[in-house]
Amino acid sequence: MTNIFKSAQEMSSALVAKEVSAVDLANEHFDRIEKVDGDVHAFLHLDKEGALAQARDVDAKRAAGEKLSPLAGVPLALKDVLTQKGIPTTCGSKMLENWRPPYDSTVVTRLKAAGVVILGKTNMDEFAMGSSTENSAYGPTHNPWDLSRIPGGSGGGSSAALAAFEAPLAIGTDTGGSIRQPAAVTGTVGVKPTYGAVSRYGLVAFSSSLDQAGPCARTVLDTALLHEVIAGHDPKDSSSINAPVPSVVAAAKKLDVKGMKIGVIKELGGDGFQKGVSERFNEALEELVKAGAEIVEVSCPNFEYALAAYYLIAPSEASSNLARFDSMRYGLRVGDDGSHGAEEVMSLTRQAGFGKEVKRRIILGTYALSSGYYDAYYGSAQKVRTLIMRDYEAAFAKADVLVSPTAPTTAFKIGEKADDPVAMYLNDIATIPVNMAGIGGMSLPCGLASEDNLPVGFQIMTPAMKDDLMYQVGGTLEAALNSKWGSPLMSQAPALGAK
Amino acid sequence: MAAISRDEVAHLARLARIEMSSDELDHLASELDQILHAVDRVQEAAKDDVPPTSHPLPLKNVTRPDVVVPSLSPEDALSGAPAADEQRFKVPQILGDAE
Numbered sequence: 001m002t003n004i005f006k007s008a009q010e011m012s013s014a015l016v017a018k019e020v021s022a023v024d025l026a027n028e029h030f031d032r033i034e035k036v037d038g039d040v041h042a043f044l045h046l047d048k049e050g051a052l053a054q055a056r057d058v059d060a061k062r063a064a065g066e067k068l069s070p071l072a073g074v075p076l077a078l079k080d081v082l083t084q085k086g087i088p089t090t091c092g093s094k095m096l097e098n099w100r101p102p103y104d105s106t107v108v109t110r111l112k113a114a115g116v117v118i119l120g121k122t123n124m125d126e127f128a129m130g131s132s133t134e135n136s137a138y139g140p141t142h143n144p145w146d147l148s149r150i151p152g153g154s155g156g157g158s159s160a161a162l163a164a165f166e167a168p169l170a171i172g173t174d175t176g177g178s179i180r181q182p183a184a185v186t187g188t189v190g191v192k193p194t195y196g197a198v199s200r201y202g203l204v205a206f207s208s209s210l211d212q213a214g215p216c217a218r219t220v221l222d223t224a225l226l227h228e229v230i231a232g233h234d235p236k237d238s239s240s241i242n243a244p245v246p247s248v249v250a251a252a253k254k255l256d257v258k259g260m261k262i263g264v265i266k267e268l269g270g271d272g273f274q275k276g277v278s279e280r281f282n283e284a285l286e287e288l289v290k291a292g293a294e295i296v297e298v299s300c301p302n303f304e305y306a307l308a309a310y311y312l313i314a315p316s317e318a319s320s321n322l323a324r325f326d327s328m329r330y331g332l333r334v335g336d337d338g339s340h341g342a343e344e345v346m347s348l349t350r351q352a353g354f355g356k357e358v359k360r361r362i363i364l365g366t367y368a369l370s371s372g373y374y375d376a377y378y379g380s381a382q383k384v385r386t387l388i389m390r391d392y393e394a395a396f397a398k399a400d401v402l403v404s405p406t407a408p409t410t411a412f413k414i415g416e417k418a419d420d421p422v423a424m425y426l427n428d429i430a431t432i433p434v435n436m437a438g439i440g441g442m443s444l445p446c447g448l449a450s451e452d453n454l455p456v457g458f459q460i461m462t463p464a465m466k467d468d469l470m471y472q473v474g475g476t477l478e479a480a481l482n483s484k485w486g487s488p489l490m491s492q493a494p495a496l497g498a499k
Numbered sequence: 500m501a502a503i504s505r506d507e508v509a510h511l512a513r514l515a516r517i518e519m520s521s522d523e524l525d526h527l528a529s530e531l532d533q534i535l536h537a538v539d540r541v542q543e544a545a546k547d548d549v550p551p552t553s554h555p556l557p558l559k560n561v562t563r564p565d566v567v568v569p570s571l572s573p574e575d576a577l578s579g580a581p582a583a584d585e586q587r588f589k590v591p592q593i594l595g596d597a598e
Binding site for chain 1: 533554
């Protein structure tokens with residue numbers, strides 16, 4: 001019997017019991033990818049050779065009786081924005097089409113040390129700019145629940161790989177919702193840890209004050225197990241937090257929210273949120289009440305400015321970060337035929353190498369930072385950031401955790417919003433405030449919307465460095481919903497590759 | 500009134516070192532105009548008495564002991580270079596006019 005429909009934790013138990021080898025488990029996943037990824041397009045690159053070598057190594061160590069990490073031998077899909085030595089790292093861009101980084105990101109170093117088997121690199125919006133994975137230079141990824149729809153973005157490849165049972169674990173990165181919104185629209189779990197909890201070394205920078213890598217999986221416990229592998233202080237990232245990682249695995253197993261205060265953010269609901277999304281969200285709240293939590297309403301009045309501030313801050317930082325793609329030291333070079341000087345080669349390369357959305361954001365950021373406009377745009381956005389942090393502070397004084405729907409709608413059709421950037425940006429309305437304040441956020445599935453039978457995400461937000469609380473609430477809610485439904489939501493996902 | 504003109508977009512593209520066709524400039528000018536109208540509202544909230552926040556953490560400079568640790572070999576460092584010569588990155592002409 002195949003193991004691919006198991007959770008990572010169940011796969012781990014099967015490996016420990018020697019019911020399956022890491023090599024066989026990796027091969028089962030490669031077979032699955034072969035069967036369904038032509039339709040889903042979650043992966044940009046597969047590293048069969050490296051994955052099987054890692055799996056053989058884990059099997060040998062296990063046979064020799066070595067003590068192994070809980071996730072040793074469990075397969076994982078890696079977002080193509082994190083470097084892995086010798087393996088293509090494109091960031092979904094033509095700019096880095098043939099680039100093979102000469103070093104491992106810290107996330108990859110830790111995954112390798114834990115014996116996790118990295119199957120390959122997943123598709124994403126170019127340089128993580130987008131909410132649908134349609135901005136990838138290598139074509140869109142398709143949502144396994146409905147192949148005509150988007151899998152979220154920017155980490156749509158990672159979320160789709162989980163929902164298509166191509167991997168039980170994945171890594172994402174979240175600058176304005178790129179872990180949580182893809183999780184929401186694919187019925188999977190995704191966590192953006194507190195800013196600084198996971199090293200950014202080897203994460204190709206988009207917006208450095210907002211970017212955060214995090215764990216993705218199909219269950220809250222699996223997400224917690226992966227969180228403990230990748231989190232922790234790293235001297236190679238000067239913004240990495242030098243403090244112990246909260247015990248998120250223990251928190252995910254607590255299954256107890258008695259006496260906890262759960263704050264519903266008034267501004268992140270109602271108008272602009274799909275009816276079926278609000279219905280499933282409210283039903284999930286009832287489950288938390290049954291489990292002994294107290295619901296309080298909180299108000300965050302400045303959140304209405306968060307989206308506008310984000311679309312000034314993130315492009316500003318991006319315009320600076322993406323200046324490194326200058327065609328001199330690595331990546332694409334265009335027009336170097338002896339007739340153009342270095343500056344012209346730079347400009348021609350950046351014209352050819354960057355896609356529409358990336359150019360749009362670089363120009364917007366260049367504008368927001370230019371003299372005469374700096375105070376009105378970037379400066380004002382930084383003030384809004386202060387106001388958002390104050391709103392959270394006031395809200396966390398009244399509640400232990402805060403909750404909202406993760407995204408205002410379920411997955412939309414591929415192409416539906418491609419020509420309207422402002423409408424596209426609205427997908428991130430509930431996820432962006434978390435990044436602005438640097439706090440933690442989780443999305444977990446809370447059912448299917450009645451209108452379209454597509455997954456709805458429930459977001460849990462926790463104060464900085466209290467990531468364990470979102471696992472405690474998320475684990476409790478997941479258990480309550482699974483018992484109400486009789487099985488996990490993912491068991492209702494349509495079969496794929498039935499040709 | 501348009502928040503941004505086509506000429507301004509052309510200037511920004513030059514600053515950002517992105518060559519743009521006439522079509523690209525037309526398209527981007529109209530899109531940026533829409534986006535700027537949407538983000539303009541940050542100014543309503545940004546009162547004089549609100550301090551700016553540039554980063555979620557109180558950052559301070561981090562140093563390490565000044566000891567030699569292994570680093571990339573010249574071959575690895577140059578492995579992604581579009582052109583290399585004698586352990587150096589080879590780049591197009593920087594000074595003067597190109598041929």
